[in-house]
Amino acid sequence: MQRILVVEDEPTIARAVADRLAAEGFAVEIAADGPSAVERARSYDPELIVLDVMLPGFDGLEVCRRVQAERPVPVLMLTARDDETDMLVGLGVGADDYITKPFSMRELAARVRAVLRRVERSAALPETMLRVGPLEIDHASRRVRRDGTEVHLTPTEFELLGCLARNRGTVLTRAVLLEQVWDWAGASGTRAVDTHVKALRRKLGSDLIRTVHGVGYSLEVRA
Structure with a gap:
């Protein structure tokens, strides 16, 4: 099972995302703030991270920077605003894709699979x-x-x-x-x-x- 780390400080959203991805056949763990996200990414070694921009401790952009500095891992960024600046900054620090809240769980799952397919295709x-x-x-x-x-x-x-x-x-x-x-x-x-x-x-x-x-x-x- 491919491992996914969900980083989201809103418990309802985090659980909904985790449950949907688990139903899609992924192994999922959750982190709720910036420092624990970096530590969990290091120990859990996920194939992909679903990462909210707004987090306590430090934000998702800093999480992305720190994680990518250790190893390249695909990141799907969640942003609360339909703001082009958020998207550009997120992609600039190493995110692979982004999705704006509110989003459908079906679209989220499709985006996750698309990112993972890109990595698998390159490896093949x-x-x-x-x-x-x-x-x-x-x-x-x-x-x-x-x-x-x-x-x-x-x-x-x-x-x-x-x-x-x-x-x-x-x-x-x-x-x-x-x-x-x-x-x-x-x-x-x-x-x-x-x-x-x-x-x-x-x-x-x-x-x-x-x-x-x-x-x-x-x-x-x-x-």
């Missing part, structure tokens, strides 16, 4: 090592190096880089990236794509991913 790729210019992308260990130095990427950042690398030199539209990386077929969440591209540029350098304005992005290595 036959090409274990991909080299593009100064980059080495190791799908077996899910590690990335630039010029021999390891770079820490979140699971979605890794998926996005892998998609661009496998199609290097080809401009991929945001819609294609949303479908192939996020499993959001027909979606219009272009901010999610743009924010993750910004994160990759910050970590890998600004010289590898080219923006084609009004179209999308391409991974290119200049001679």
Whole structure:
């Protein structure tokens, strides 16, 4: 059973989320504040974290930063407001997806499965090592190096880089990236794509991913 950690300080919501995910076949544990969430993520070693932004102790953004600093783990962020700033900041610190309260349990379960599928799909790729210019992308260990130095990427950042690398030199539209990386077929969440591209540029350098304005992005290595 895949393990999920639910981090939510509102007991009613936490129990409802945990019960639905347990009914979907997951093993679930709950944490109710920032410090206990970081400690539980360390000891429970979940495959995915459902993480509320507003928490006592310290908030979900800080939880995400601390957890991702130790190991890349998929994070589905819960936000109480339909606020683009919350979404962008959450994605910027390493969240893989976000959902706005109030949400349906059916949608939450679908988002959880979509995030986990992305990780499983990447692990199943036959090409274990991909080299593009100064980059080495190791799908077996899910590690990335630039010029021999390891770079820490979140699971979605890794998926996005892998998609661009496998199609290097080809401009991929945001819609294609949303479908192939996020499993959001027909979606219009272009901010999610743009924010993750910004994160990759910050970590890998600004010289590898080219923006084609009004179209999308391409991974290119200049001679």
